[in-house]
Amino acid sequence: MASFGRFIRLAFGACALLLVIMAAPASTQQVNPTASSVKEQQLLQELNRIQGRVSIPDQRSGVLEQPQGREWREFRNVTLRWIGGVAIIGMLALLVIFYLTRGMVRLESGRSGRTIVRFTLFERFVHWMTATCFIILAISGLNITFGRPLLLPLIGFEAFSEWSQWAKYAHNYLSFPFTVGVVLIFLQWIAGNLPNKVDVAWIKRGGGIVGHDHPPAYRFNAGQKMIYWIVVIGGGLVAATGYELMFPFYVSGIEGMQMAQIIHSVVAVLFVAAMIAHIYIGTIGMEGAFEAMGSGEVDLNWAREHHSLWLDEQSGRTGPNDQKPQPVTAAAE
Amino acid sequence: MARMKFLCDADRCIECNACVTACKNEHEVPWGINRRRVVTINDGKPGERSISMACMHCTDAPCAAVCPVNCFYTTADGVVLHSKDLCIGCGYCFYACPFGAPQYPKVGNFGSRGKMDKCTYCAGGPEADGSKEEYEKYGANRLAEGKLPLCAEMCSTKSLLAGDGEIIAQIYKERVMKRGYGSGAWGWKTAYRETIES
Numbered sequence: 001m002a003s004f005g006r007f008i009r010l011a012f013g014a015c016a017l018l019l020v021i022m023a024a025p026a027s028t029q030q031v032n033p034t035a036s037s038v039k040e041q042q043l044l045q046e047l048n049r050i051q052g053r054v055s056i057p058d059q060r061s062g063v064l065e066q067p068q069g070r071e072w073r074e075f076r077n078v079t080l081r082w083i084g085g086v087a088i089i090g091m092l093a094l095l096v097i098f099y100l101t102r103g104m105v106r107l108e109s110g111r112s113g114r115t116i117v118r119f120t121l122f123e124r125f126v127h128w129m130t131a132t133c134f135i136i137l138a139i140s141g142l143n144i145t146f147g148r149p150l151l152l153p154l155i156g157f158e159a160f161s162e163w164s165q166w167a168k169y170a171h172n173y174l175s176f177p178f179t180v181g182v183v184l185i186f187l188q189w190i191a192g193n194l195p196n197k198v199d200v201a202w203i204k205r206g207g208g209i210v211g212h213d214h215p216p217a218y219r220f221n222a223g224q225k226m227i228y229w230i231v232v233i234g235g236g237l238v239a240a241t242g243y244e245l246m247f248p249f250y251v252s253g254i255e256g257m258q259m260a261q262i263i264h265s266v267v268a269v270l271f272v273a274a275m276i277a278h279i280y281i282g283t284i285g286m287e288g289a290f291e292a293m294g295s296g297e298v299d300l301n302w303a304r305e306h307h308s309l310w311l312d313e314q315s316g317r318t319g320p321n322d323q324k325p326q327p328v329t330a331a332a333e
Numbered sequence: 334m335a336r337m338k339f340l341c342d343a344d345r346c347i348e349c350n351a352c353v354t355a356c357k358n359e360h361e362v363p364w365g366i367n368r369r370r371v372v373t374i375n376d377g378k379p380g381e382r383s384i385s386m387a388c389m390h391c392t393d394a395p396c397a398a399v400c401p402v403n404c405f406y407t408t409a410d411g412v413v414l415h416s417k418d419l420c421i422g423c424g425y426c427f428y429a430c431p432f433g434a435p436q437y438p439k440v441g442n443f444g445s446r447g448k449m450d451k452c453t454y455c456a457g458g459p460e461a462d463g464s465k466e467e468y469e470k471y472g473a474n475r476l477a478e479g480k481l482p483l484c485a486e487m488c489s490t491k492s493l494l495a496g497d498g499e500i501i502a503q504i505y506k507e508r509v510m511k512r513g514y515g516s517g518a519w520g521w522k523t524a525y526r527e528t529i530e531s
Contacts, residue, residue, distance in 0.1 A: 037343075037380035040519050052374035052384075055350060056367050061433055064372040064386055067523045069429040073395045076425070144401045144423065152403060161402045161419040168421050172445070248424065248446075258428050 040065075049255075060249060072258040076265075080145055084269035088142075091273040095280045105286040107301055108212060115297035116314060123188055124296050130181030130231075133174045138272045140167035145265065175242055182235035185228070192219040193228040198309065219310040227278050234271040238264055335497035336411040337454055337476075338525065339485065340505055341385045343516045345492035348373055348383035352484035352493055356387070359455070359483045360472025366436045368452040369484050382516060385484070385493050388413065388434035388452035389524035396426035396435060410476065411498075412454040417470045422446040431523045454495070455482040502529050 043050045050064040119127070143151065143164060152160040199222035205215040207223050215221075220228065241264035244251045252260070282289050288302035303311040348371050356362065356369045369387035390413045397405035397413060404419035405426075415426075424446060427435040437446035448470075457474030460467035467474060475483060485495030494501040502518070506529060509515035518529045 037382050037516050038374045040517055041522070043374070044523075050372075050374065052372040053376040054370050054372055055348070056353065056370055058365070058367060058370075061367060061370045062372055063433050064374070064384060065431055065520055065523055066433070067431045069395050069431050073399050073429045076399050076429075144425075148401055148403050157403065157416075157419055161404065161421060164402050164423075165421045168423055169445070245424065248427075254428060254433075257424075261428060 060253070063254070066254055068255060069258065072261070075262055076145075080262075080265050080269070081149075083266060084142070084145060084272075087269050087273040088276065091276050095277065095285075099280075099284065102210070104284060105209075107287045107299065108214075108305060109301045111288070111302075112300045114300045115291075115295075116300055116303055116311070117296060118292040118298045118303070119296045121296065124293055126181055126184045126188060127293055129177055130185060130235075133178035133181060134275065136170050136174050137178055138268070138275070140171040141265075141268055142272070143167050144171075145269075172246055175239065175246070178235070179239045182231060182239060185235075186232045189220070189228055193225045195222075195225060198222075199225060214305045214308070216308045217306065217310065218313070219307060221307065223281075227274065230271065230274045234267050234274070237267045238271065241267075334409045334411075336499070337390060337496065338411070338498035338501060338521075339387065339389060339454075339482075340494040340501045340518050340521070340529075342492045342494065342505060342508065343382045343384050343519055344512075344514065345490040346371065346383040346385055347490055347492070349489060352385050352488055355483045355487050356452070359475075360453075362472065363438050363450065366438060366450050368434075368436075368450070384519045385488075386432055386520065387484070388430075388454070389432055389520050390452075390454055391431075391524040392526060395429035395431065399425045399429040401425060406459070408456060410454075410456070412456045412476070414453055414456060414458055414471075415449065415451070416459045417448040417450075418459075420448045422448055432520060455480070498525070505529055 040050065044065065044067065048068055049066040051062055052064055054062045144167075147160065147164060151163075155163070196218075198217060202215040202217055202222040205213050207221065208214045241260040244260040245257055245264065248257060282293065286306075288299050289306075291302075292298050300311070303314075350371050353367060353369050353371060357367065360368065362368055369385060371383050371385045373381060373383045375381045390407075390411060392411075394405065394407065394413045396415075397403075397407070400415075401423055402419050402421055404417075405413060405415045407413050422437060422445065424437070426449060427433075427437070434451045435449045436451065437449055439445060439447040453471050453474075455473060455475035457463075457467045457477065458471035460470065462474050462477035473483075475481065480486065482495045485493045488494075494504060505515070505518060509529075522528050
């Protein structure tokens with residue numbers, strides 16, 4: 001009996017051994033759980049980002065990787081500085097050259113001593129509110145792009161950080177009155193800024209900027225209309241993209257914010273270049289121009305030389321009350 | 334000097350989120366901010382992978398490059414840190430970061446985001462090592478005490494590795510060799526411009 005039992009045990013043992021030997025090749029061939037798994041480089045190539053699920057409340061952190069910040073970095077540190085530098089320094093250089101060759105555009109017929117209202121108090125208030133905001137926004141914005149290489153080495157980390165902190169607050173909060181100003185500018189001057197045939201002639205004659213030409217113009221000439229549309233369209237773009245950046249994730253994710261920053265900064269530096277020209281022509285560039293936004297009244301001779309058709313309109317509307325208008329043909333001299 | 338790096342062995346990560354919790358607790362990270370999180374890709378599908386991710390302390394860090402006030406610095410150990418005293422909360426580092434590491438305590442509040450917060454590799458900030466000020470702003474400075482980041486130290490499956498890049502890469506390579514598979518060091522190509530062949 002005992003020998004039979006031993007035989008059974010032996011038989012089982014042999015069977016078991018056989019099984020182990022047979023199964024051995026199968027067990028050395030490991031299961032590869034990564035065969036079907038996601039691959040980092042493949043995901044990046046397909047979508048340029050890797051996204052998944054997170055169990056923490058902040059669902060935005062489900063984006064694991066988004067290497068496109070590299071292109072944005074290149075734009076922010078290299079491309080933008082070139083665009084901004086060329087646009088702003090280029091504009092300043094052009095204006096200096098222009099001022100040195102042409103000088104101030106003088107009132108050819110001198111001052112008449114009589115004035116006409118060009119901008120009402122409200123119009124001037126809107127202009128100066130927008131302009132003040134713009135200058136602060138421009139300086140604080142340029143600080144973000146150019147401050148680190150230009151200003152930081154001069155004043156040191158602490159002072160530069162303190163200044164930049166306040167500049168950022170100013171930039172964020174003054175965006176609101178600036179936006180209101182752009183909207184009001186759009187509404188209050190839209191009537192005079194629709195392009196018409198007079199603008200074509202004005203542009204053909206180069207706005208009379210070279211020589212002593214005075215092409216006729218209504219209340220706003222083609223150059224001023226350009227400034228108007230730069231303010232309206234440029235201001236609209238910087239406001240829209242700026243608010244997108246101020247309220248992250250309300251409108252878009254990181255890619256959208258990178259794009260918004262690109263639009264915001266490029267439009268802004270071109271806007272600054274255009275406004276430098278606007279400031280030039282409104283101050284030292286042209287005699288009698290500043291008064292329009294200063295006191296709101298311009299000399300009749302200034303109006304006749306630069307906005308002859310507007311003066312005619314005004315004279316027609318108000319009648320030849322105190323000043324006999326010069327012949328209309330004076331405009332085409 | 335060592336070049337400190339993180340490496341998440343995605344084939345070992347079980348999405349227990351203990352690293353996330355440990356980090357929050359160790360540094361008393363403000364509400365709403367997670368310096369580390371675990372992302373699960375293809376959740377519930379075959380081939381699903383979980384990866385624990387925080388600041389990778391990149392080589393030539395994009396955050397440092399775009400910062401308008403230059404508040405970032407890299408320590409001798411290759412850890413990317415920043416000064417909350419200099420930070421103006423502009424959000425630029427967060428546009429540039431490939432890993433979504435920079436976060437702000439007040440996101441979406443009129444752009445007054447507050448000072449940026451991110452993983453410090455348990456290395457604190459510019460204040461004196463182990464000082465109260467340092468702890469309040471950046472959390473514990475374990476590195477100064479000769480300890481590695483807590484998230485990796487307490488990882489139950491030893492999926493998350495922290496330490497000198499060469500050494501953790503070697504550990505990972507040995508693992509891959511032994512078990513015969515590995516889905517690679519996630520984020521390394523983006524952060525360090527190198528991968529670990531497996």
